[in-house]
Amino acid sequence: MTAAVCRERVVIVGAGIAGLSAAVSLASAGHDVHVVERAAAPGGKMRQVEVGGTRIDAGPTVFTMKWAFDRLLDRAGTTLEDEVGLTRAGTLARHGWGDGSRLDLFADPDASAAAIEDFAGAQEAGGYRRFCKDSAAVYATLKDTYIAAERPDPVTLARRVGMGNLSQMLALKPFSTLWSALGDYFRDPRLRQLFARYATYCGSSPFQAPATLMLVAHVEQDGVWLIDSGMHALARALADVAKRHGARIDYGRVVTRIEVDGSGVAAVHLADKERIPADAVIFNGDYSALASGLVAGVRLRQAPVKPAERSLSAITWAVKAKLHGFPLARHTVLFSDAYKREFDEIFRKGRVPDDPTVYLCAQGRDDTGARVADTESDPRDAFLCLINAPALGDRAPHTSSEIATCLDATLTRMARCGLSLDSATMESVATTPADFERMFPGTGGALYGRASHGWMASFQRPGARTRIPGLYLAGGSVHPGPGVPMASLSGQLAAASLVADRGSTRRFHPAAISGGTSTD
Incomplete structure (x- = not known):
């Protein structure tokens, strides 16, 4: 026809x-x-959300x-x-912890392995190389059989992979959690914490999500791109x-x-x-x-x-402010001191963590942290600040005082990792799970x-x-x-x-x- x-x-x-x-x-x-x-x-x-005359991405950033x-x-x-x-990022993300340690991951696995060796030793660098190999294999198995194909059931997926290829199916680690599987590669708890964060890319807890999500590591190595504007x-x-x-x-x-x-x-x-x-x-x-x-x-x-099966929601702030201390890259993660407790508070107790992991996207900086040319005249950074939250925006909306408490906890975590914000220069617009529910009805604010x-x-x-x-x-x-x-x-x-x-x-x-x- x-x-x-x-x-x-x-x-x-x-x-x-x-x-x-x-x-x-x-x-x-x-x-x-x-x-x-x-x-x-x-x-x-x-x-996008406008803050201080600048439009800031307030949704997906990677x-x-x-x-x-x-x-x-x-x-x-x-x-x-x-x-x-488009620009391909050489630095994938910068990571910081409350003990003052920092680690950059790169698109080049060899550069990341060298950085991990300096950060935590040769054994951890070797674990990272094994992790990269296995994550690439998981991605290769699922790209055409699951990701880019019509929804399968378990039997259909097995048939697509190859009914006789049991080893390939088991390599997906479907019955292990991401957190437990990471113990096979890393002894350093900071590295387990870093790579466990991939579960949050689909709004989940690394302590409950399958190890299959390790494929995100390969997805990022395959290319993280920065889009102009x-x-x-x-x-x-x-x-x-x-x-x-x-x-x-x-x-x-x-x-x-x-x-x-x-x-x-x-x-x-x-x-x-x-x-x-x-x-x-x-x-x-x-x-x-x-x-x-x-x-x-x-x-x-x-x-x-x-509600109990919903993915993560978030509290976000689109911000313009002067920053000092920790050198931001385009993508920066500042980790909580109590990672498991953070997800227990969200998924089991239905509340925002007292000590949240903080994600920052500084869209006025490139992947290395250099200021983008058209932002150099403004001493303030424009960035999105995000913490994970339970998706209960249709049941338990946060009050303004509760949002202020969450912001205080966020700023405290940033300060513990060495990043301080000049509050006198700060302008911000907050978005809560209830706001996400209003924009996307039926979700409770769940983003995934x-x-x-x-x-x-x-x-x-x-x-x-x-x-x-x-x-x-x-x-x-x-x-x-x-x-x-x-x-x-x-x-x-x-x-x-x-x-x-x-x-x-x-x-x-x-x-x-x-x-x-x-x-x-």
Whole structure:
């Protein structure tokens, strides 16, 4: 069939990275794409906050897995380099502890190994080399079988890897926690703490998440990229590409209902009473918003994520202030003195830690810590400050005094690691779990969907297809998971599923709406 014959009316709910990726995929293939977004700008969690005249990234700050966007934009006849300014980081992150020790990790594993040897000795450097080898193997096993493929169940994943390849499956360490597995590589508790932080990339505790997440180490070594003008520029670029291919993107539009008839999806209804006819809908919001009925008209089989199963939320501050002491790099982590207690307080006690680990993204600095040229005239740094928090924004919102207490604890941790902030020069905007719940309904403020606790958690995320013909899911709460590239891949998978299904009369038979073909 030609594109003209197959042209579909697709409404995409949400202009997060997943929704934008789906829009680029479908619009560049000739489909009629209409994106509706409740916020005033694209990006979803990839947002910016203005502080003291400077727009500061207040969402995702680390860009990896560039190949996912290369694949997307190649189909749209462009490249990432043509759309945004990119620099590959040589220094991945700078880390500090309360005892005054510091360690940089580099894109070059040999440089990291040398730094670790100086930091903790030759035996730990050898453990790091083994860790790199094993993390690369885990990534190689899962890249095409899980990350970039339709959601599998355990048996399907085993079949994709190779039913006879038991050693490769066991090498994924699905039944070990990340924290326990790191003990096979590192004796120094600071190094276990550093690499355990990879569990937080998907909003989880390293003491409960599977060791499979060690693959993040290889993902970072494969390339961490800095985007000129900040991460939000990526969202704007994807929106521009989609629009160049004919997609319509409306901001400030709230979806209240997805209309379903005897054949499947029929239309999307907005709060302003507009009805948008649709042959298919891609929902780029948190799955729990649909599953809990926040959008009328659909009923899905899978229940919303329970509060106890939610991933991490956060309290963030977009800040401008003068800093002294500890030399910030673009990405800096200042570790708590009591790492296990930090996650126990969040996941078991439902409260913000008294001594939180602090992540800082200084977007006015390059990966080595040098000031970017256009910021040198301002003595203040512009940066995002983040601490982990429980995702209870719909149940126990923090008061202003509680937020002030959290900020005091954060500044105390920074000071213990040697970084001081001149409060007289400080301007900041805080975002709490309750704020994230308001922006992303149904989440409780969880930033990563379901926590990856236990070996089955990753298989419990819904896939792109639902039991309702024509309704698809995309975003960090669905397969393959959270994070900027994973969200993009989810949008690409949703678009591919939609196109494949439109060629199948079986999938769109009216009987399918009864649930006989459910994959959610």
